[in-house]
Amino acid sequence: MSADIAAPPAVRQIQVWLGSHAFIDHLEPDPVEAASYEDAMRRQFACCRVTNTPHGEAPPDETAAGGPTGQ
Numbered sequence: 306m307s308a309d310i311a312a313p314p315a316v317r318q319i320q321v322w323l324g325s326h327a328f329i330d331h332l333e334p335d336p337v338e339a340a341s342y343e344d345a346m347r348r349q350f351a352c353c354r355v356t357n358t359p360h361g362e363a364p365p366d367e368t369a370a371g372g373p374t375g376q
Contacts, residue, residue, distance in 0.1 A: 316360040319343050321350050332360055 317339035321329035329346065333339040343357040 318356075318358050318360045318362075319346060320356050320358075321346050322354040322356065 315336065316332055316334050317336060319329075319331045319333060319339060319342050320327040329350075331342060333342055339357060343355055346355045
């Protein structure tokens with residue numbers, strides 16, 4: 306007997322950064338909605354960095370707490 310176990314949805318974390326501070330932190334379980342939200346944030350905050358990463362994973366060049374790695 307075999308049971309199919311569905312993996313939980315991969316929650317995406319969209320963050321908008323001003324320097325080393327994330328001032329918007331949004332979790333989205335639907336990857337299509339996450340991409341749409343990311344696009345909207347990029348248009349709204351064109352001068353800020355926007356990241357879209359798996360929840361719990363630090364963006365590139367960042368620590369898990371959101372600060373720079375010191376490189």
